[in-house]
Amino acid sequence: MQDLTSHGGGGRTGFSGRLLRGGTEPDPRFTLANERTFLAWIRTSLALLAGGVAVEAFMADLFAPELRKTVAVLLLVLALLIGGGSFFRWLNVERSMRRKDPLPLPWIAPVLAIGGGLVAAIMAVFVLVRPA
């Protein structure tokens, strides 16, 4: 592995050099695994995005407009948070690996769990109380 502390970032220049300063280059397999995890979070975010749009576009006959709008906005805000959070999670993990620190806990996981649970609860209540 390459020591990059002595020459200010080594192969890292420009944007990458500014974000990932110092430390030693980790095993490329770890860097690639971190990238794949980032992409998995991005796909989760895109699924939430499509879900939000689908609720707003396809459920006009089923839900009251206010409820439809609330669920759609909730899903879209969740997509926004997961999309942004995935980048910071990737960056923090990459920095931790370079400094050989313990990996940080992903705060987007509880956000996704709480947000997804909230949307599911709203839908469940709606289905239960909706007149037949």
Place this chain on the structure above:
Amino acid sequence: MAWGRTTLSLTVAAAVFLRWMPHHGWFAGTLVAASVVTAVAINLTRKRRFHRAINGVKHEAMTPDVASIAAVAASVIILAGLGICTVLLIPVEQ
């Protein structure tokens, strides 16, 4: 593979955004265009990323592709932001 799957997800999102076009007009069209442009950009740079990963593993040293990662994250944030604006601010065309 992971980038390819992300391209597919963006294409699906673009297809779902298409459903908004009769109700929200050109504004939904910008969402479709943004998703498609991101998917095409990922696809066009796929070979470069693949060779970069292979060389990284071969030489046991690799600089992460920060620009691609930041660009994809920014695209998704913009798409979600525009989606929220569409739901809250853009009037539905009958």
